[in-house]
Amino acid sequence: MKSLLYRSIARSDLKPEVVFEIIEHSSRANGAKGLTGFLLFHEGRFLQLLEGPADRLDDLFDTMKADTRHHDVEVLFEGKVARPSFPNWRMRRVATKDSGAALDTLMHAQDYPLPRAILAKVVAFLDHDTTSRDRAGVS
Numbered sequence: 001m002k003s004l005l006y007r008s009i010a011r012s013d014l015k016p017e018v019v020f021e022i023i024e025h026s027s028r029a030n031g032a033k034g035l036t037g038f039l040l041f042h043e044g045r046f047l048q049l050l051e052g053p054a055d056r057l058d059d060l061f062d063t064m065k066a067d068t069r070h071h072d073v074e075v076l077f078e079g080k081v082a083r084p085s086f087p088n089w090r091m092r093r094v095a096t097k098d099s100g101a102a103l104d105t106l107m108h109a110q111d112y113p114l115p116r117a118i119l120a121k122v123v124a125f126l127d128h129d130t131t132s133r134d135r136a137g138v139s
């Protein structure tokens, strides 16, 4: 069983409904492959956790890296895990308008605790947006 967390930058003209299309496709396709996880889309960036059998996960990730709807794919965590943290989420969009609520959703949905390294990266992803907005002086 493998877990992979990455972030990427959405294509600049990506419409919000495309995220829903990706989720719809993914939850169907992932269900057939035994893959689970979540997808955060925030301020033009994606953060996705994929978990499941390593061979299927790696195949999918190869396809995804070539998807032109995002770029600058950067792996943040990759490793073996005993069990998936979200065995019932074939691919779930987690709303990130409120980062506290997003974290709350993730913490409550777990069947098995998220590795700490992953949790730290999720928090950093959500925090980064606040600080970069603050720095830019955008309210």
Ligand SMILES: Cc1cc2nc3c(=O)[nH]c(=O)nc-3n(C[C@H](O)[C@H](O)[C@H](O)COP(=O)(O)O)c2cc1C
Residues within 6 Å of the ligand: 022, 025, 026, 027, 029, 030, 039, 046, 048, 060, 063, 064, 065, 067, 069, 070, 091
């Ligand atoms: C940010 C992002 C996340 C994606 N996540 C998944 C996923 O979890 N599962 C999936 O099957 N496709 C996902 N895709 C879509 C794949 O890149 C690809 O379009 C799809 O797997 C092709 O499916 P097909 O071979 O059935 O046409 C994602 C695409 C993007 C841009």
